[in-house]
Amino acid sequence: MSPTLPNALLSGLLLAASTTLAVAATAPCGSPSTLIADVQGASATSPLAGRTVEIEAVVTADFSGADGFMGFFVQQDDARRQHRAGVSEGLFIYAPRHAARAGDLLRLAGTVEERYGQTQLALSDMPTVCATGRTVTPASVTLPVSNEAALAAREGMLVSLPQTLTVNDTHELGRYGSLLLGHGRLRIPTAVAAPGRDAAQLAAANALNRLVLDDGSSQQNPAVVPYPAPALSTANPVRTGNTVSGVRGVLEKRYGTWRLQPVPGDAPPRFTATNPRHAAPARTAGTDVRVAAFNVLNYFNGNGQGGGFNAPDNRGARNAAEFDRQEAKLLAALRALDADVIGLMEVENNGYGPHSAVQRLAALIGPDWRAVDPGMPRLGTDAIAVALLYNQRAVKPLGMPATTVLDMRNRQPLAQTFQLIGNMSQTFTVVVNHLKSKSCADADGADRDQGDGQGCWNTTRSRAAQALADWLGTSPTGVADAGTLVIGDLNSYASEDPVTLLARLGYEDIVARFAGRDAYTYVFDGQAGYLDYALADAALAPRIRAVSIWHVNADEPVAFAYAQAYRNAAQQERYYAPDAWRASDHDPVLVDLSWREAAPDAGRLEASPGNGIGVTEPDGGGGSVGLAALLGIMLAACATLAAPARQTRQSFR
CATH class of the missing domain: 3.60.10.10 (Endonuclease/exonuclease/phosphatase)
Known part of the structure; x- marks a missing residue:
């Protein structure tokens, strides 16, 4: 009869088994496996949705913590990349009971699902660590993209944006830790274009020139908002119109919006106060x-x-x-x-x-x-x-x-x-x-x-x-x-x-x-x-x-x-x-x-x-000033010269 383990020790072993990467009931590392490109496919949804598959891929970012997304991202190792046009080679792994370490090459088994507008793999067995210290080459993304398919082709992948981008919205910064970026400042279509076709064309262009820089957290009202580094505060603000460079992370579509999740441990993006705070505009000389x-x-x-x-x-x-x-x-x-x-x-x-x-x-x-x-x-x-x-x-x-x-x-x-x-x-x-x-x-x-x-x-x-x-x-x-x-x-x-x-x-x-x-x-x-x-x-x-x-x-x-x-x-x-x-x-x-x-x-x-x-210019280039208008201007000028000096204004600055 086997000795009975104390309940506390048994619970600890079970917890360790559920949270530590170990050898699992998958095929050996290097065995034939499904390519991430085959999981993602070229259409909006995976051709393998609902099926169980095994993949081997490199962990790019782990968001399995209590405030994360209960999973991590993997990408096909460079040697096995397929480079198919319009097909992503990155994937989110839904693994609420497992942590992962960036750079590990993992053997994973799970069910292909569609969640929050993106393809993911729901882990079904313990992952196997096949190697450590691996890196993958980030894909390059520039805004504006030609169409949404250009982003879908990088879904779940590590990407970098070589541009200097502009902060276009800070509305969700305090609530969700996220900013909206674009290449230049986005304008309300009917502010600069006629309603109808012209406005619709600008709206379509704006839709291809936006990407949310998220904070890698699912927490609302986070204790610390990381943008701009080290943390948002009234003494360290970020304003719409400021610019940012060094943007890098994992591209995903969550809650219907394309987002870039920062890789934990990476250098933070660099913000520049190109739209700094200014005092209220001073009065123009001669203002009455x-x-x-x-x-x-x-x-x-x-x-x-x-x-x-x-x-x-x-x-x-x-x-x-x-x-x-x-x-x-x-x-x-x-x-x-x-x-x-x-x-x-x-x-x-x-x-x-x-x-x-x-x-x-x-x-x-x-x-x-x-x-x-x-x-x-x-x-x-x-x-x-x-x-x-x-x-x-x-x-x-x-x-x-x-x-x-x-x-x-x-x-x-x-x-x-x-x-x-x-x-x-x-x-x-x-x-x-x-x-x-x-x-x-x-x-x-x-x-x-x-x-x-x-x-x-x-x-x-x-x-x-x-x-x-x-x-x-x-x-x-x-x-x-x-x-x-x-x-x-x-x-x-x-x-x-x-x-x-x-x-x-x-x-x-x-x-x-x-x-x-x-x-x-x-x-x-x-x-x-x-x-x-x-x-x-x-x-x-x-x-x-x-x-x-x-x-x-x-x-x-x-x-x-x-x-x-x-x-x-x-x-x-x-x-x-x-x-x-x-x-x-x-x-x-x-x-x-x-x-x-x-x-x-x-x-x-x-x-x-x-x-x-x-x-119409008053010099005759587009017509002449009417007699009544000219007389009015002359009378006003005379009245101004005859008037006493204006009382000193009280300042409330």
Whole structure:
């Protein structure tokens, strides 16, 4: 009778047997085996799916740890590579009870499966170590690829990317430890191309120019995010637009996305801050007034007295601690704008009383700041609203505040005419807007996604743009001669119908004119474009001295936002700073206006049937300045010379 082993010792031996590579019930090393190329095949799924096979291959990377993928990757040794066109020679081995060591040549038996969009081998027997210290030659991959098949041909293989790549998205960096890379910066198709065929072509090109750099972990909210080395923090950020080189790892398709998993122990990729943080743009010389537009990402102050954050319609901070963090970042950003008038979007729609969100922000920016009060309990029926704040040392309201109901989907705009302190002739109207989002909930009929790149609710946004222009044509503030600046989040990119419609109706996209074709205020799905606008009518356009965008939010990891959810105390400290960076998800737009002289190259704006609003040079090259316009410019210049010096602005930097 065999002696009985103690239970603890028996358990230990069984555990060791299940986790240590040892000789197993497979054929001897060097015996005929199935090639990985035959397992992968040339089609989307394996021709051997469901069958049991034996392979011999070299371990390239082990991800069998508790936070890994319960397996490891192998690749055909160089001597037996087949080099068949379009056929991969790498494979993921699902082995939840077995570890592996990179460089080992293993004899493996298992069942061929399709999981998460890729082929894998589910290990059925103990692997056999045939040799150690082996290496394989990485395959070279460059972006963009010609088609998805070019990536499928390297599935499960060790690859290197010889290019310097660009970080296109950091949205999942804190949550999943991953970055989206591409060759150059990716653009929202309808930001730079016409909706329809042109946008579709760019979307298809973008799809072939993206690859996720993952962290080799299945853990959510990892304790340490490895990018950039040694770890992500507010003191060591990585921004969209930065570049990276030395990218190497195992290529796989997991959760429907092509990913590169780093090989444990390899040198980390090298990040370069080619898109560094910059202070807010300084005012252009000669600026008389600066107007800013800023989507503040659901600034909700609860009941205004430290509570009420659990209200059903609350979209912002979940508690007082989060609110304090949010507010500190927003105030840092708002004060840095150095603006005289600020149009806000996504402010809690809780009125204009002493405990309202808009009055709180105005008071906290500085003692001279005021909020425009349209004289109603709430601005529309949505949980969020637009708002206008102004510095009374720089400007004063003229006429009356005005709003209108565009429809039940778009937020109500808010308009106010302002006059520069010390000069009665220098007036301008600002109207802040927030049109319907692209979210497809409840979209029906013509408002459904038409597949042209404009997303859902494009028809509703276009109707709102027409209604807005019609309303502004009535001089709703009671001041008829002031030029108009339309600002805000139009939830439309630069080539989409609402923006081109407003151009035809006399409101030029001055972000495009001054910031250029590649301007952006927002990053979505790794693509950059601008949703936030400054549109000027013909009366105000000559006064625009500069338009700039402060990239304080869109390029920053969402991990740096104020939220505390899913983060332990160490992560909350590592990722948060009470500064302006990632105060919101949209970048603010800044417009510098001057009445001292016509803005350089402004000229006369006139309707152009094919291109909306065009610029005609004032020297006669494209037409002459009208007599009335010339007289207006001369009168404004005289008024400027006769006006007393402007009062010193109070700085809130």
